[in-house]
Structure formats: structure tokens, C-alpha cells
Amino acid sequence: MSTADITAEHHDEHHDHGPAKGLSRWLFTTNHKDIGSMYLWFSLAMFLVGGCMALVIRAELFQPGLQLVEPGFFNQMTTMHGLIMVFGAVMPAFVGLANWMVPMMIGAPDMALPRMNNWSFWILPFAFGMLLLTLFMDGGAPNFGWTFYAPLSTTYAPDSVTFFIFAVHMMGISSIMGAINIVATILNMRAPGMTLMKMPLFVWTWLITAYLLIAVMPVLAGVVTMMLMDIHFGTSFFDAAGGGDPVLFQHVFWFFGHPEVYIMILPAFGIVSAIIPTFARKQLFGYASMVYATASIAFLSFIVWAHHMFTVGMPLAGELFFMFATMLIAVPTGVKVFNWIATMWRGSMTFETPMLFALAFVILFTIGGLSGLMLAIAPADFQYHDTYFVVAHFHYVLVPGAIFSIMAAVYYWLPKWTGHQLNESAGKFHFWMSFIGVNITFFPMHFIGLAGMPRRIPDYALQFADFNAVASVGAFIFGLSQLIFVWNVIQNIRSGKPAEAKCWEGAEGLEWEVPSPAPYHTFTTPPQLEGAK
Amino acid sequence: MSLAANTKKLVARLVLGTVLMFGFGFAMVPIYNVFCEITGLNGKITRTGEAEGPLVVDQDRTIKVRFISVFNEEMPWEFDPMQKVYRVNPGQMQQTAFLAKNPTANNMVAQAIPSVSPSEAAQYLQKVNCFCFDRQPLDAGASAEMPMVFFIDPEIPEHLDSITLSYTLFDITDQQQLVEAKKDNNDKRSTL
């Protein structure tokens, strides 16, 4: 990255060491910018791998009948696509953004625990390398869905399940250590004068996300350990024969799983809350309620998990409770959407690439949220559950939701990282191709789900054919468009007009006080904050 | 306090926390059982022994109790209720039995796992004596009549008039052999 160049030229610092040279720089770095970059490159690579798997899926589903892959391999693709995207693309990307931006945003020189930070990252390539290599095992890669319900994932699983469990443990350790690091950094290393209620919202959302991670990743570790015990050590947690219960698996998994999806969206909320004020040239509306709304969403996320299990045979009281609690989450989420719109209202907007992605986020995430509200209605959910309606819902909140926010963040902060202004037309081209592709792919899925197409099937009845064909075309458009993104990023690193410290006219925040590209070490002495922020 | 003393205190607290969390993990087993028995969650049934005190039979209501036998995987036994449907009054003691036969050429061990529907009825179906509490060994070709005594708690709510009790028969011969082997090893060791 270009931060290597600056050490010779821009020396604001008192001490003299720049980054090491060569491979050791990356293996042993404790610098939050280096580690952030590694997370982001890793996430991009995983995004492309997971994306290829999605294209295998959509290619097979282009027409009814089996043309390209066998059902067993198809199940491996759907499973691995989910695992790679959730744990390898979305989460590491947000962690990478946190690593790069949180210290700068709070005026800290680095993260609180830099060596642990390095280790958190380096676990990931090994965990995912192992997971991907299971594709070559006899019996194939994990094929039981990213939600890996027992006993399909215990008694009936291929041998690769053990490596899957190991990989999940490794990723979990990485996330837990990363989250501890974030909390320690934010609570202890803010510049003097930056009270909690003066932090940028991206920092707030990451603080809350970190608490969610610390609370639920151990639960995931617990459930995969119970699986391991059932598979190899003769226990019966999820096996009725020994007095256990497959539904126990679902409860424990979703107790992790629901907060997990909020872990994947709260940082996105923070990003959008940084970008919209910048390009509307107007302060974020309702800062305090944004903080409280985020905290409420995080709290509520712990008490709604069984809305993923409405058809499992829960007692009526349980179904009613989870239905009502889930509907409630719409309130703080709605508050956030209204606040973003109120920020835009009577602002002075321009529509550079980051803003385009942020606005698309607001619109399309809201659509995903509304389909989520429909899913919350338990009696109706009996018709939606495990169909493409659910697939449409979660892809809307994850792709034009989380992924678009990540791209928005990358476009927003790239000039700060590289010192080069964005190539706006290239960025806009990527945006429009992605926006069109994403909608062509996922909007039809609402309809085929309602019409009765189940999830996780490699082949379908004829009435679903037309919209499946449309979705597959959209998927290829969207997938190929991401190559534009890769090109844009690499281009920006290597060339472009020099960017100023404050890359965007309306940008506010400590990160815009340091030069672009940001020096290898920033805020080695804490900044002096002027009054209210 | 000095840094060293502070550190020692923190380490002591963290170690204690770890020990407590570990112990909590072990305590989950009995706690989970108690919780499920009290709430009847997931159709788990209370294991009662003899009923406490004389039962008041409610003559005005009948509850239909249906027995179903389910075979897991390739479990080859024959396993049928002596009578499939009973109409009982709440509080009335009812005796029934299941007829099991192992038609294969191997000695086998089975476990019958009960499940009740609707799940809220589980807490009202009291089994005084049930073979499902124990593992059932049957030699090759042998049959057995497995008795069961139950009653419906008179407290059962008005809207419940039909209960289904299913027994899923699992083949646990392999697991039992492992257990026996371990026991043999332990016994051998203790006589050394």
C-alpha cells in the first residue's frame, strides 16, 4: 500500500522507524493501518471466491433440470457460499474498516492491543484455507447449509465436518480477540474531550457490535463443540436416541445467529451515518437517538432468535412472544432510516460514488427490512419459511445492505488511505452496474418464494423457471461488475490526482485532519479537540 | 496498592471466574432437565414414580390417548402398542403394554424415546411406570411385553382432549457395546 512511500517524505512524527520491508512487514506488523489493509484485501478475496460459488449456484438454477452439477455438490456450494460470505467477506471487511478508522476517528495512535490485533488477522487465512481445502476431500466440503442443523451436520455429515468445526473455532477466536481490542481501544484511548456522546457514529456502532461479538461468538463455539462431542465422543446433545434434541441445536445456534446478523449490519449503519452528513453538508440528524436506537437494536437482537424456528413446533406462547419481539425491532430501525432522511432534508446534496452507495443502502435495506417485517408475522411465516422469500429478504439486507455499505466506505475513505482522489466515472459505473444487477437478481426471488419455491434446491418445478432465469442473469451482471470494483481500487492505489487532507467538502471528523495518504503513525500525540462535535 | 499486588488480585479473580463458568457448564445438565420437566417443553415427560395420594377421577371428561410407534433409521424390531387408542378419564389409572420382537439373528439393545403432542399436554401425562425409562435388550428372535402404567392429571386444561404419545425406537446396540467394553476394562483394572 502507499503508506510505505510516505515514510521517507512526510515526517511529522518524532520517532524514525517506518514500516519494515518485504514479507516480514505484513507477517509481523502491529500497525492498525497495515492490519486494516490486510483484512480488507482478505475480505475482497473471499468475496470473489464466495461470489464464484454463487455463480455456480445461479448457473445451475438458470434452467430447470440438472445441467452442470450434481445435487450433492450443489449443497456444498450453497453451504460454502454462505460460510465464506458471512465469516470471510462481510465480517472481516467491517473489522478491517474498524482497524483503519476507529483509532483515527478517536484520535488514538493505534489499537489498544496491537500484537493481539495482528494475531486476530493471521488466524483467518489459515482457517479459510482449511475450510476451502475440504472441497477436495472424499465426501466433499460441508454440505449441510451455513446454518448446519443437526443431525444432518452430525450423524449424517461428511468427514469434512470436523475441519469445518475447527475452522469455526479459529474464526471465532479471531473475532472475539478483535472485539475485545475494539472495546478496550474505544473505552480507554479516546482523545481528551471526546466523551462517548461526541464520538462519530461509526465508532458507536462498532463499540456496540464488539459487545455483541463478545456475547455470542462463545455461544457459536459452544454449539460447534457440542457437535464435535456428538460426532466423535459419543454424546447425545442433538441426538434423540440418547435423550437429546435436534431442536436444542437450533435454539443454541440461533441464539448466536440472530445477534450475528446484527453484527453484520450495525457497522453498516455507522458507515452510512458518516457518509450521508458529509454529502448532504449537514450534521447527522438526531445523534442521541441514533445511539439509543443502535443500543435498542442490539438489546432486542438477543430476544428474538426463535423467529428462525416458527415451524419447529414451539408452544403457542413462545411463538407469540417471538413474533411480538421481532416486530418491535422495526421501531428503532425505522427511527434510524427517518434520521438519515432528515439529515438529507434541506441539505445541500451532491452524489459522488460513496453517496450513491449510501443512498442505495437506505432504499434497498429498507425494502429488505420490510420483507423482514412480513417474515416476523408468524402465521404468514408458515408460508414463507425456508422458501426463496427468505432468501430474497436476507440478500437484500446483506448485499445492497452490508456489502454496499462496505463499498461505500471503501470509496469514501480510499482517498484518505491512498492519497489519490477517486475516479468518479469509474466509481459511478461500478455503482450503477451493481445496483441494476443486485435488483435483477434478488427482486424476483420474492415472487418465486411466495409462489412456493423452497430454498436450497438444485432443481425446481416449471412454474419457477422464468424468474429463476432472470435472477441468474442478474447474478452474472452483478458478479462481473465486481471486477470493476477491483480495478477501481487497484487503479486508485497506483494513480490519481492528489487528495487533500479533507477529501470531501462536507466531511467532519478527526480522520480528515491528518494528511492524505494518512501517515504510517497518526495521533502519536493526542489532538486538541475544539468544543462540541 | 502496588502494580504487582493489583495484578495478582486481577489474576485471582479471573481464575475464579473461569472456574465458576466451568462449573456452571456442568450444572446446566440437571438445570436443563428440571426446566424441561416443569415446563413440559418439547414434549418431555415427567418421570413420576407412584402417584402421591389417591387420585380424583373426573368422570365428566374423556381424553383420547393415542400411541404411535416410530422406527428410527433401519431399526428392524417389531414394536406395537397392545392397544392403539385409549379413552380415559383424567385421574384414571390405565395399564397398557408394548409388544416388542427382535426378528434378527443378533442380540440387540433398543432405547424407546417418548414424545408427546401437543407439547403442553406433556406435563399432564403422568407415567407411573414406563419401559422407556430403561434400555431394552432383546436377544436374537426374542419377544417381550413391555408394560406401562399411566394416568392423565385431572388438572389438564379443558381445551386439551386428545394426546398423542409416540415412541421412537433407536438401535443403541453399538453404543451399549462401547459402554460394556469400557465397564469391562474398568472392572479388570480394579481387580489388578
Added chain:
Amino acid sequence: METKNNILRGGLFGALTVPSAAYAEWGLNMPSGVTEISRSVFSLHMTIFWVCVAIAVAVFGVMFYSMFHHRKSRGAKAAHFHENTTVEVIWTVIPVAILVAMAVPSAATLIEMYDPSDAEIDVQVTGYQWKWKYDYLDEDISFFSNLATSRDAIYNAEQKGENYLLEVDNHLVVPVDTKIRFLLTANDVIHSWWVPDLAVKKDAIPGFINEAWTIIERPGIYRGQCTELCGKDHGYMPVVVEAVSKEDYAAWVASTKAAAAAKAELAGKTWTLDELMTEGEQVYLKACAACHQPNGEGLPGAFPALKNSPIAVGDVAAHIDIVVNGKPGTAMQAYKDQLSAVEMAAVITYERNAWGNNTGEAVTPGQIADMSWDMDRLMTVGEEVYGKACAACHQPNGQGIPGAFPSLVGTDIVKGDIAAHIDIVVNGKAGSAMQAFKDQLSPEEIAAVVTYERNAWGNNVGDSVKPSTVASWNGGGK
């Protein structure tokens, strides 16, 4: 409050005036179905949908307006407000009110769905990898329901039919206007049973029993699918419910039981000579006496006598052959397609003992079944059965999938002890995906497929299996 009522009215007005059923017809929407519950669910769905559309229109309307008007290129100057408590309270309270309004009908419908009391018919639904089993608990009727779509259609070697992937060999036949309770469980992993037209979806969990119910108002065929990932062929285990009038249902029950009884006759029942004679006399009078006469003396010059005939008192095999396969060039037909194995065994036994023939020999149904199954027939039928029931896992070429499904080419079981081979097909292999096929394939089919496996793909073991061996196999014939 005013606003909330207006929104509610608007939403309900929208949902009611626009003919909701029309949306169901497009094939893009949930069906409104054929039960009261399914219609409640559909209207709940449409109401919620329109509420969401209204919210989206309002929210995006404001947003698009802002994106158009409040832009720098139009000369907009940024205002400086960044909070307004009144507005924030309003846009928190209104959503809560909308949610409460949505929660009431939702809870009502859910409570209705949770009432399985007073069911008239109980059907146990068991999910298997990868098919459904239905047991009519009060009728003693039990059968499997397998995907009927051919492999050729799936692999694009053949045109796909209208109900591609949604057709099965045996429908779940039920009467209309009757409360049916479904008791769901599973044999191996978690499956889920769903019929959209009934709005019934419930997970089938191994070791546990779940309950669901329906009252179908209209006769018809209603198709659904498994909706919980259950392995390789999760997409290939559809559900087909056929609702018929109560009279038709009663007739179906009667004929199904009769057919099952006929099948059971072959499965290892031991017939005494007396029983065969009694049955045989009935069959003789019905099917043979027209030509051979009730007294067995035939019509000289036209139809041979059976009394004292060399065939009836001589070699049994020849006697069986002529009844089963007929005598080409004569009027003596092949009865194998007209009489069941039991009927043929009985009539041959009768002929060998009636009218003073008194051979004392009895012919069993098993012998008859075996007679018509020569090597050719076993191999031909065996290949068909293999394609339908085994190839999905063991592959058409017998080589299986390494690490998942074993090969049958040159392997120990197929080339070794035939008893072990029969046993594993009949009783399955506990702890693996190899199911017990005794309940899913007839003894003839099992005999054929085992014979096929032992001789196909160069295995060439040379032996074969008789249907009667399978019919009386230990642990078989449940």
C-alpha cells in the same frame, strides 16, 4: 391516532377492494388456498404487504423528493437543524401503533392454527431421506410416497412434464370437509412437510412428534415440497395431497386395504393344504371350469381332462409351467397375468388333489412367484428397480461416490455371501444412509435388484435370488 386509523383504513381498503384472489392467480403470489386457515393467512399476508407498500411509498417519496430538491446543483443551501424532539416522538409512536394494529390479527390467526382438537382422521407423516411415508393410523394403511419424475427428465434426456418434480407415485388421499390431524416425525434427519394450498408447514424431527391440522374445502390435488435441507435429494421429495369426497375416500380406503391384503398374502404366509384346496376350488370354478369342466373331465377333443391327467399327477414343475405360461398354439392361456400367485398356487394344488388325483402335493405361492422369475426377467426388472431406487446414490454405473456412497462394482458384499447382500438391501445398514428397503420394494423387486447388482457391471457372480427367499427373510415382511 388519526393518522394511524387512516393508514389502517387505507390499507384495509386497498386490500379489500383490489380483488385479492387476483393476485393469487398471477403465480407470483402465495395461493389463497382451499382451507379457512389458508385464506386467513393469505389475507393477513396481503394486508401486511400493502401496509409495507404504503410505508415504502411514503418513506421513499420523501427521500426522492429530497434527493431532487435539496441538491447543491440546484442551489440548495444546507440548513443547520439536527434535532427535533417532537418529530422524533411522532415517528416512533406511529410505527408502534402500526405494529400493534398488525399484531392483533396476526395473533388471532396464530391462535386459530394452534387448535388440533376434535380431529376425525389421524395421519402420521414420516420424513425419510428422500421420500415421505404416510400411515393412516385408524385404518392400518401405510405406504411410501416417492418422486415419480424420471431421471431422464431431470437430466434433460426427456421432456419435462407439467408437474415436473411435483409428482409422486402414491398420493396422500384424504376426504374434504373433515378435520385431519397430521402427526409428523422423521426417520433420519430433520425434514419439513409443506403444502402451500393448505398453509400447513411443520418440521419433521427425528425422535419427536409434531402436530398440524387442516380441513380441506374443495376436492383437488395439492402439491408441496420438503422445506428443510435434508441432504442430497432435498429438492426431490415432493408432497402430493389428493382431496376427494367422503364417499370416494371411503372407497379408496377399502380398495387400498384390499390391495395391501393381497400383497401380504405372498409375504411369508404359510398355507395349509386344506386352505389351498378351499381357495383352489373357488379359483378353478371361476377360471378353469368353463373349459376343463367342474368335474375335471374336460371336453374330449376340445379341452383335456385334468382328472388322472399326466400333467396333474406328474411333474409339478411342468404343471406349474403350463398354468403360469400357458401352452402356445393352444387355447390354454398364460394365467400369470390374470391370477395372483396365491390363486395359481391354490388352483394347481386343487387340481393335483381333486377328483381322486390325490397327489398330496401342495404348491405354495412362493413357488409360483419364483417360477415366473427367470434370470432374464430378474435382470431386466432388476435394472429398472436399480435405476429407480439405487442409482441416485450408487450411480447408474454402480461405482457410487467415494467417501459418500460405496461402489457396487467388484466389492465384497456384491461378490460375496449372497445372504449378506440380501440382508443389507432388506434390512439396511444401521448408522449409514443405506435404508431398509423391505417396506419400499416388493420381494420380487428386491430379488431382482440384488440379482442385477451381482451380475451387472462385470460382477458376473452368476447367482440369483428367488422372490420367495426375500418374502420370508428374517426381519423382512413387516
